[in-house]
Structure formats: structure tokens, C-alpha cells
Amino acid sequence: MSGEAEGPPWPTWPDGFVLTDEDRRALLVLSALRTITPRRLIDLAAERATAAAVLAHVRGGRAGSDGDRRFARSLDPNALAARAEASGARFVTWGSPEYPSQLEQIHDPPAALYVIGAPLPDVTRAVAIVGARRCTALGREQAADLGSALALAGVTVVSGAARGIDAAAHEGALSAGRATVGVLGCGVDVAYDPGGRDLLRRIGASGTIVSEFAPGTPPEPRNFPARNRIVAGLCRATVAVEGAAGSGSLITAEHALEFGREVFAVPGSVTSPLAHVPLQLIRDGAGMIRGSEDLLHDLGLELDAQAVREDLSDAEVRGLGALTGPTLPERVAATLGIGLPEAVAVLMELELRGFVRSVGGRYEATLKGAAASAR
Amino acid sequence: MYGRVNGVTVVGVRGHLVVVEAYIGRGLPSLTLTGLPGAAVQDARDRIRPAVENARLEWPLRRVVVNLSPGNLRKDGPGLDLPVAMGVLSASAQVRSAVLAGWVFAGELSLRGELVSTPGILSAAVAAARAGSRGIVVPSANAPEAALVEDLEVVGAPTLGDVVSFFRGAWTPSPPVDDRPSGDGRHEVDLSEVRGQAQARRALEIAAAGGHNVLLVGSPGAGKTMLARRLATILPTMSRPEALEVTQLHSVAGVLHGGLVRERPFRSPHHSVSAAALLGGGAGYLRPGEVSLAHHGVLFLDEFTEFRRDAVEGLRQPLEDGRVVVTRMAATATFPARFTLVAATNPCPCGFAGDPVRRCRCRDDRLQGYAAKLSGPLLDRVDIHLTVPRLTKRELLDEAHAESSSSVRQRVEEARGRQRRRYATLGPICNAQLPGPLVRRESRMSQEARSMLAAAVDRHGLTGRGFDRVLKVARTIADLAGIDRVMPEQVVEALAYRASTPATELERVG
Numbered sequence: 008m009s010g011e012a013e014g015p016p017w018p019t020w021p022d023g024f025v026l027t028d029e030d031r032r033a034l035l036v037l038s039a040l041r042t043i044t045p046r047r048l049i050d051l052a053a054e055r056a057t058a059a060a061v062l063a064h065v066r067g068g069r070a071g072s073d074g075d076r077r078f079a080r081s082l083d084p085n086a087l088a089a090r091a092e093a094s095g096a097r098f099v100t101w102g103s104p105e106y107p108s109q110l111e112q113i114h115d116p117p118a119a120l121y122v123i124g125a126p127l128p129d130v131t132r133a134v135a136i137v138g139a140r141r142c143t144a145l146g147r148e149q150a151a152d153l154g155s156a157l158a159l160a161g162v163t164v165v166s167g168a169a170r171g172i173d174a175a176a177h178e179g180a181l182s183a184g185r186a187t188v189g190v191l192g193c194g195v196d197v198a199y200d201p202g203g204r205d206l207l208r209r210i211g212a213s214g215t216i217v218s219e220f221a222p223g224t225p226p227e228p229r230n231f232p233a234r235n236r237i238v239a240g241l242c243r244a245t246v247a248v249e250g251a252a253g254s255g256s257l258i259t260a261e262h263a264l265e266f267g268r269e270v271f272a273v274p275g276s277v278t279s280p281l282a283h284v285p286l287q288l289i290r291d292g293a294g295m296i297r298g299s300e301d302l303l304h305d306l307g308l309e310l311d312a313q314a315v316r317e318d319l320s321d322a323e324v325r326g327l328g329a330l331t332g333p334t335l336p337e338r339v340a341a342t343l344g345i346g347l348p349e350a351v352a353v354l355m356e357l358e359l360r361g362f363v364r365s366v367g368g369r370y371e372a373t374l375k376g377a378a379a380s381a382r
Numbered sequence: 383m384y385g386r387v388n389g390v391t392v393v394g395v396r397g398h399l400v401v402v403e404a405y406i407g408r409g410l411p412s413l414t415l416t417g418l419p420g421a422a423v424q425d426a427r428d429r430i431r432p433a434v435e436n437a438r439l440e441w442p443l444r445r446v447v448v449n450l451s452p453g454n455l456r457k458d459g460p461g462l463d464l465p466v467a468m469g470v471l472s473a474s475a476q477v478r479s480a481v482l483a484g485w486v487f488a489g490e491l492s493l494r495g496e497l498v499s500t501p502g503i504l505s506a507a508v509a510a511a512r513a514g515s516r517g518i519v520v521p522s523a524n525a526p527e528a529a530l531v532e533d534l535e536v537v538g539a540p541t542l543g544d545v546v547s548f549f550r551g552a553w554t555p556s557p558p559v560d561d562r563p564s565g566d567g568r569h570e571v572d573l574s575e576v577r578g579q580a581q582a583r584r585a586l587e588i589a590a591a592g593g594h595n596v597l598l599v600g601s602p603g604a605g606k607t608m609l610a611r612r613l614a615t616i617l618p619t620m621s622r623p624e625a626l627e628v629t630q631l632h633s634v635a636g637v638l639h640g641g642l643v644r645e646r647p648f649r650s651p652h653h654s655v656s657a658a659a660l661l662g663g664g665a666g667y668l669r670p671g672e673v674s675l676a677h678h679g680v681l682f683l684d685e686f687t688e689f690r691r692d693a694v695e696g697l698r699q700p701l702e703d704g705r706v707v708v709t710r711m712a713a714t715a716t717f718p719a720r721f722t723l724v725a726a727t728n729p730c731p732c733g734f735a736g737d738p739v740r741r742c743r744c745r746d747d748r749l750q751g752y753a754a755k756l757s758g759p760l761l762d763r764v765d766i767h768l769t770v771p772r773l774t775k776r777e778l779l780d781e782a783h784a785e786s787s788s789s790v791r792q793r794v795e796e797a798r799g800r801q802r803r804r805y806a807t808l809g810p811i812c813n814a815q816l817p818g819p820l821v822r823r824e825s826r827m828s829q830e831a832r833s834m835l836a837a838a839v840d841r842h843g844l845t846g847r848g849f850d851r852v853l854k855v856a857r858t859i860a861d862l863a864g865i866d867r868v869m870p871e872q873v874v875e876a877l878a879y880r881a882s883t884p885a886t887e888l889e890r891v892g
Contacts, residue, residue: 140746170746200750280741335777337580347580348859352874359841359877367729367736368581368600368771 017114018049024118025058025100032084033062034100034119039087039221040065040079042072045115045233058118090222094196095211096121109133113240113266117219120237121195124215125186127241128163133188134306135165135238135263137256138172138248139281144364146249146281147175148374149273149298153246154179154187156299160308163188163214165242167234169199172248172256174206186214188241192234193226194218217241235259244269244306246296250284257284260293271296271305298374319362319379326353327362327380333369383407383442385472385479388486388515389450389465390506391457394668394708394715395634397502397509399486400462401451404469409445415466417450420458422667429491430467437495437543442474456713458667460490461500464519467491467542481549484516489524495542497521501636504629507531519545525558526641527633530626558641569615569645573787575608578773582609585768585879587790590616591797592858593812595701595723595763597686597756597881600770601740602733606726607650609770610682613724614648615787617679618795624678627718631677635670647679649721653688661696662708668715671708673700676721686725687755694760697723701763725764727756737772765814765851766879797861813858821850825857827868834870838877852876 025034037043037058043051043065051070055061065071065079091098099105100119109130110116127133134157136150150172154164158180166173168189180187189210191197195218198204210216219237220230235255239245239262247270250256260270270293275282289295296302303309319327329342340350354370357363362376372380383406390397413427431441448466450457465487472479488506489497503524508531510518517535520528525538537555539545547553576583582598582605589596590613598606620628625642632638632647651660651672658664662671673681683689700706704720729735731752735742744752761767801812805824808816816824827835835856839849853868856876860868 141742200746335578335580335771335773337578338777340580347584348875349871351581351584351878352871355874355878359838359874365769365878368604368769 018053019116020049020101020118021052021056023057024052025102030058031098031100033058035084035087035098036062036079036082038119038219039082040071040075042075045117048118049115087221091121094123094222096123096195096222107241110237110240113236115236117237119219121218121222122215123195124211127188127215127217130243132161133163133165133242135242135245135259136172136176136248137166137238137245137259139250139254139256140169140171142171142249143281144366145374146172150175150248151179152374153299153302155183156303158183158185160303162308165190165238167238168203168207168210170202177206177210181209188215188217190234190238191216191218192230194220194222194224196222197225199226231255232258236262239263239268240266242268244271246271246302247285247288248273249275249281251280252283254284257287260288269294271302322353323357324380326357327372327376330363330370330372333366333371335369339370383473385469387465387468387472387482389462390486390488390509391455391462392459392502392505392634393713394717395505395630397505398455399509399513400457402465402469403449404473405447406442406473407445407447411443413446413448415448417453418456419450420456420667422458422460423462426460426463426466429493430463432493433491433495433542434467434470436493437541437546439471439476439546440474442470446470459502461488461502461506463491464489464497471546477546477549486510486515486518488518489521491542497539497541499523502634503528504530504633507534510534527629527638529558530629530642569787571611571615573612573616573790574784576605576612576784577778579605579609579770582768582770585766586613586616587794588855588858588862589613589722589766590794591862592854593722593814594765594855594858595814596766596768597761597764598724598726598768598770599729601728601737601772604770604772606770607684610680610724610726611648612787613722614646614680616790616794617646618791618798620644620646620678628678631670631674631717635675637675647676648682649676649679650682650684653685655693657690657693657696660693661706662717663710668708668710668713670717671706673697673706673719673721674717677718679721680724681721682724684726686727687752697760723764736769761881762847765855767881768879793862797858800861813854816854818850821853825853825868826866830870831868831873834873842880844880848881852880855879
């Protein structure tokens with residue numbers, strides 16, 4: 008350790024790993040190989056010094072699986088480059104000016120990234136929001152609220168562009184009219200699902216889409232832990248909204264801690280399986296935030312736009328007040344002393360305005376509704 | 383040696399008079415049937431001789447030819463046993479042909495000469511009356527249904543021997559007895575037995591009042607089946623013509639027991655049902671399917687997503703036209719099938735999405751596939767989508783009173799009356815059956831209701847069809863309240879029963 012004056016305590020890319028065009032082409036091929044993980048690639052790089060030499064090594068059959076050796080021999084770097092270009096992606100390599108400097112400080116930094124859209128933000132202006140794909144409606148509202156608040160405070164929201172919390176965070180930022188960054192666990196030209204395609208298009212239109220995987224790489228489960236280290240690595244802070252035990256959000260937050268970045272978590276009920284990750288993180292010392300106000304305060308940020316206030320009628324206030332957790336409409340009718348049809352009408356009016364949501368035949372206040380009735 | 387009597391064959395639900403001619407000529411003892419007899423009629427050949435002999439009558443030991451006319455109509459079903467036997471008895475002069483004139487015969491024979499209960503007797507009796515016949519002779523088990531036809535003498539006979547005795551003046555039939563409870567339709571279940579589920583009860587009332595189809599979404603044990611069964615009990619009491627139609631269909635299908643069906647039918651076929659059994663059909667003899675057995679009543683499809691695709695697709699025609707046309711190689715039949723559809727399904731494959739206590743454990747791709755199944759064109763015809771919560775014990779105990787079916791039915795009948803008067807020029811339709819182009823004109827919306835709905839279109843992304851469905855339901859809610867113009871309150875309540883798109887349904891997974 009004493010010999011190394013600076014740099015992180017883990018191996019990184021040797022100087023001059025990607026110097027020539029041949030190295031760039033070699034790296035295109037290497038990014039498409041399955042058994043050559045970033046970790047393995049770094050080891051090989053330390054041995055072989057340049058990307059071209061590493062590829063020759065692989066093609067020679069001295070590293071990687073048999074399948075990859077054959078694949079590496081058949082792959083045409085020009086075709087890969089053309090495919091990346093067709094999807095509008097740039098190939099950003101280690102050491103190039105566009106390579107985000109914050110990734111130089113993480114372990115197993117990607118040798119190269121495929122980037123679509125705007126340049127990646129500075130680490131001080133990027134915050135990650137992560138959480139479960141299968142989340143609750145409340146979690147989605149929280150993520151969207153955090154996303155739009157961060158965006159309005161001038162911070163770029165980074166997330167994984169998956170469904171659930173990720174999508175809500177991106178949507179929050181987009182609804183504030185700001186750019187956001189989506190980091191993918193597949194090729195930049197691949198969408199997780201049809202709904203995801205539309206989200207990616209809108210993220211890419213104003214913000215950035217990033218992946219270290221070659222175009223055409225399918226979203227395999229093993230890609231996601233790797234994706235998560237980039238999400239955490241790009242940001243000064245990571246916020247976990249909802250996550251079940253053993254989920255990827257915990258991995259992302261752990262990466263963030265490892266890289267010396269801040270971690271925040273939105274707590275939930277101790278009985279909720281989706282509160283497992285946030286509560287675990289809070290126990291481990293993550294900052295507990297109750298919402299966007301707490302987060303902005305802890306990050307030393309301020310909203311640069313006035314939050315829009317909505318006013319409620321008396322009937323609506325009473326309707327909201329009758330909701331204690333998921334409530335049957337007949338309970339609301341009884342509490343308000345009105346008939347069921349009238350109670351359903353009040354609840355629907357509230358739902359139309361976004362203060363109430365219906366869940367499996369019951370009604371409950373949304374985040375917005377809870378905030379409004381607290382005022 | 384010639385005899386001639388009248389029989390009936392049933393195609394679909396319609397009876398057609400068939401002239402049965404018998405000729406006894408020289409030759410080895412045999413029975414030949416001509417005139418396009420179907421498989422079931424051919425089948426009767428070997429049965430008729432033992433039946434005749436066991437009735438202590440004589441079978442002519444000569445060559446017997448029986449012809450069924452008109453020759454271009456395929457005759458099927460077992461009801462022709464009796465006329466064929468009577469034709470032979472007439473030809474062999476065991477019954478005087480003069481006394482048989484003007485009578486129609488229908489019924490299946492057993493080997494011992496008994497007349498056994500036969501499907502389609504009501505249709506036969508209707509055909510006989512239409513042809514101006516004097517009377518009809520049927521198995522005594524079917525006499526109550528035949529007796530529903532006015533201006534027709536009905537002889538219900540237990541055996542072939544009794545039929546012959548009747549025409550010899552040696553036997554008198556007892557008048558047909560209908561052992562069903564008379565008067566108002568009686569159901570075995572009642573809405574008052576449902577505990578809690580106020581919103582579901584309200585939705586059923588709206589569905590009954592406007593004739594709307596319903597989709598019930600809920601976890602196992604939420605009470606979907608219980609609710610669906612009770613929809614039939616709050617529909618308006620059937621008129622006599624309606625009851626006759628239902629009785630006729632049940633008779634043709636062979637599921638009728640006794641006389642007039644007074645209570646609205648409730649049919650709940652299992653999800654493994656074939657398209658033919660659901661919609662009608664069968665090889666040769668065309669039987670009405672479950673959709674027709676549910677005519678004027680409720681067709682309940684539990685586990686809706688599990689039904690075979692071809693069966694579900696086939697529901698579109700009856701939902702649209704109120705009838706099914708079944709075409710087979712041999713024949714085409716039209717069966718009436720105007721029913722209220724109640725489809726029920728779990729919110730997700732595991733059944734617990736949205737449940738406050740149990741967590742849904744479905745994989746994403748399965749959820750998406752499930753949502754796609756719930757968005758077909760069929761569900762475009764379902765106006766009321768309702769999520770039925772699984773109640774906790776406390777919520778069940780909370781419930782104070784529950785209204786009985788008969789008092790709800792009263793409101794439903796009043797609402798239907800308003801629709802009848804409003805749509806007097808359009809025919810006998812209710813709100814659910816309003817044709818698309820007329821919905822917006824006939825629903826009589828107030829200006830405020832209109833702008834309310836416009837706002838909802840923006841917020842909820844309602845489609846054109848979804849818009850019309852909300853409109854129809856709002857119209858029905860106004861009819862229940864006795865209001866002429868639809869006000870915003872009714873629109874807002876109707877929105878609670880709108881179809882959530884599969885995407886939002888997925889988002890509710892928690």
C-alpha cells in the first residue's frame with residue numbers, strides 16, 4: 008500500500024490501456040463477451056497492458072470460455088460500432104475526456120460505456136434513486152416526488168430505468184421538465200419491456216442513457232449487480248425507496264457506501280417486506296428521510312421553483328380525514344354520515360385529483376393526499 | 383294398409399310439424415325409415431317394435447315402411463318414437479285413423495312401452511298450436527310444459543298402451559300438474575345474506591337496473607361467486623313471454639323439470655367448458671349452449687381468464703345480438719341468448735395483488751400476460767368493472783343491516799320502467815344495450831356532467847368506448863335515483879366502476 012501514493016484501494020485500468028483505434032475496436036469486441044466480466048478484464052489488462060493485447064489473448068484461447076473464444080473470433084468490431092451508432096450511442100472509453108471522472112474512483116470501473124444523449128453530469132450534481140420494481144403505489148409516489156424535487160433543485164436524477172421505483176423517479180424528473188440519466192443492464196438498444204421502451208425514448212430525448220454492455224445484450228439477471236455499481240458510482244448520493252430482502256437496491260446502496268458516497272433511505276413499516284432494505288440501511292447508518300424536504304435539506308439544496316399548492320373543499324377534507332389506511336367505502340359513508348353512492352362520489356372526486364387511490368376495493372390517501380390533509 | 387299421423391321435430395328451439403306415413407306391405411318382417419331421418423331417429427327403429435309388443439299390441443309381421451315428410455328437413459331427436467309407433471298402429475288398424483286426425487304426437491319410448499321424458503316438448507306443443515292442431519299427446523312427465531301453450535288439448539300419457547286406450551275411449555288422462563311453486567319467482571338465495579360488500583351490492587343493483595355486464599376482480603374468498611349468484615335475484619321479475627322463452631330453451635336442452643321456469647336462470651359453466659357446450663351445437667342434433675340456458679338470466683364465468691380462447695371469443699355474438707347462430711353441416715339453428723354476463727377473476731395469477739394482508743408473489747411477465755388477457759374486445763362489452771375486497775373479520779362483523787333482494791328489485795324495476803318509457807321508440811332495450819351512436823344523445827347529460835366527464839377523460843385516459851361505458855352507467859345511476867338529467871354526481875360515481883387499463887391494474891400491485 009505504501010508504494011501507491013494515490014488512487015483507490017482496488018485494481019484499475021493500466022495507463023495506456025486504450026490508446027489506439029485498434030484498442031478501441033478490441034474493446035468493442037470485449038464488451039460483448041459474456042464470461043469476460045469487468046473484474047476479469049481488469050486482471051487481464053494488468054497482465055497484457057493494452058486492450059488489443061487482451062483481445063488477442065482471448066482469441067488465442069487463453070482466457071474466457073470456449074464459446075467466447077469462438078465468438079470473439081467471429082465478432083466484427085466495425086459491425087458493433089455501426090450498431091452502436093445506429094442506436095445513436097457513443098463509445099466512451101477509459102481515459103477519454105468524456106469518461107465520467109467519478110467512475111474512476113469505483114472498483115471495477117467499466118473500461119468503456121455506451122452513451123446516448125447528453126454528457127453525463129458531474130458527480131456533485133447527480134443523485135441516484137433506487138428501489139423495487141414491484142413496489143407499492145405509495146413507493147411510486149415517493150420516488151416521483153423525490154425525483155421531481157431533486158430535478159427542480161438542479162440535480163440530475165440517476166436510476167436504472169426499470170419499472171416501479173426507477174421509472175417513477177425518472178418520471179418525476181421528467182415531469183419537472185429536467186433531464187435524467189438511465190443506466191441499463193442490457194444493450195442501449197434493448198428495452199426491458201414495451202412500457203420501458205417509451206420511458207427510454209423520453210429519457211434519451213433530454214437526458215442520457217448509459218450501458219457498459221454491447222448493443223443487443225439481453226437484460227440478464229447477472230447484468231444488474233454490475234449495472235448497480237455504475238448507478239452508485241455516478242452519484243454523490245443514493246436514495247433507497249423500497250426494496251425487499253435480497254434485492255438489487257441493497258447492492259446499489261452498499262456500492263455507494265463502499266465508494267464513500269452518501270446513502271439515504273425512506274423508511275416504511277417494520278412489517279412491510281418492501282421496507283426491508285430501507286430499514287436495514289437506516290440501521291447501518293444511512294440518512295433517514297421522510298420525503299423530498301428532508302433529502303434536499305440533508306444535501307444542502309433548495310427548490311428553485313415554488314411547490315404548487317392545491318386547495319380542498321370541506322367535503323374533500325372530511326373525506327380524506329375518514330381514510331385511516333385502506334378503508335372500505337361503506338366505512339367512509341358511515342364516518343361522514345352519508346349514503347354509499349355519495350361517499351363513492353366523494354372518493355372518486357378525490358381520486359380524480361390525485362389525493363386518493365383505490366387499492367383492491369378499498370381507498371387510501373396518496374402521498375399528496377396525506378400531505379394535503381396534514382395542512 | 384296405410385296410416386298417417388303428425389309428429390314434430392325440433393330444429394334449434396323451433397318445432398316443425400312432420401307427417402309420419404306408415405305402409406304395411408308384403409315382404410319379410412322389417413321396418414324401413416325414409417325421409418331424411420337423423421341418427422337419433424334411425425336409432426329408434428329397433429326400439430319401436432319391442433315397445434309396441436310390450437304395450438300388448440300387435441307388431442305387423444310384414445314389411446313396414448315409414449316415411450317422414452317434408453323430405454328436405456332433417457329430422458332428429460327422440461321425440462319421433464311415438465308418432466312412428468302410432469303410424470304403424472294406425473296402418474295395422476289397431477287404432478282407427480279417423481280419431482287420430484288433428485292430433486300431434488311427441489315422445490320417446492322405452493322398450494317396455496313407457497313414454498319417457500323427452501326434450502323439446504314445449505317447442506313441439508307450440509308448433510302444434512301454431513298449426514291449428516286439436517291436441518298433442520306427450521309423455522306425462524312433459525305434460526306440465528306442454529300445458530303452458532294455450533288453446534291446445536294436452537294428453538300426458540305414461541305409456542304407449544295408455545295412448546292407444548285413450549283413442550279407444552278406454553282411458554282418461556289426469557290433468558297436468560305443475561309441481562313448481564307458483565306466483566312470484568322464488569330463488570334459493572337472497573341478497574340479504576351477503577355480509578359487508580356495500581359497494582359490490584350497489585354495483586349489482588346498478589348492473590341489474592341498466593342490464594350491464596359485470597367484471598368482478600377479487601382475491602380468492604372475497605365472495606365473487608356469492609355476489610354473482612344473487613344478481614339473478616334482483617333482476618326484474620320475468621314477464622310470461624320471457625318465462626316461456628326460457629322454459630322452451632331449457633326444455634330443448636333437456637334440463638327442464640316441471641312446468642314454467644319463473645325465476646331467472648343462473649348458469650355457471652366450469653372454465654374447461656368447450657365452445658360447443660358454451661355456445662350451443664353438438665354433432666347432429668343441435669343443443670342450446672350455456673349462453674342460451676342463461677337467456678334472460680345471468681351467465682357467470684368464474685376464473686374468466688382460464689376459459690378457452692375460442693369459447694370466450696364466441697361470446698361476442700350473443701353479447702352483441704342477444705342470440706347465437708349455430709351452424710353445423712346438417713343444419714343451422716338460432717338460439718336466443720340475451721343474458722347478463724358476470725365474469726370473475728383473480729387480480730393476478732396468485733390472487734393476492736392489492737390484498738392488504740397477503741402479498742402477491744407473481745412474476746412480472748406473468749402479471750403482464752394476465753393483464754393482457756383482461757383487455758380483450760370482449761371486456762369492451764362489460765360496463766361495470768368492480769374490485770371486490772377480501773374482508774377482514776372485523777369488517778364483516780361491522781356490517782349492520784343488509785337489504786333483501788325483493789326491496790332492491792323494486793328499485794331496479796322502477797329504473798327499468800323509466801328506460802322503457804324513454805326508449806319507447808327504440809324497442810325494448812335498457813341502457814346497456816344502447817347502440818354506440820345513440821349513447822351520447824340518449825343519455826341526457828347536463829352541461830356540468832359533460833365537463834366533469836371531459837376532465838375524467840384527461841385524467842384517466844378513457845378511450846372512446848370507455849367514455850361511452852361510463853356514460854351508460856351514469857345514466858343508469860340517474861334512473862335509479864329517478865333523475866331526468868345526468869348530473870356530475872352520477873358521472874363521478876360511474877367512474878368508480880370504469881375499466882382500469884391493464885397498466886394501472888398492474889400498478890396497483892402492492
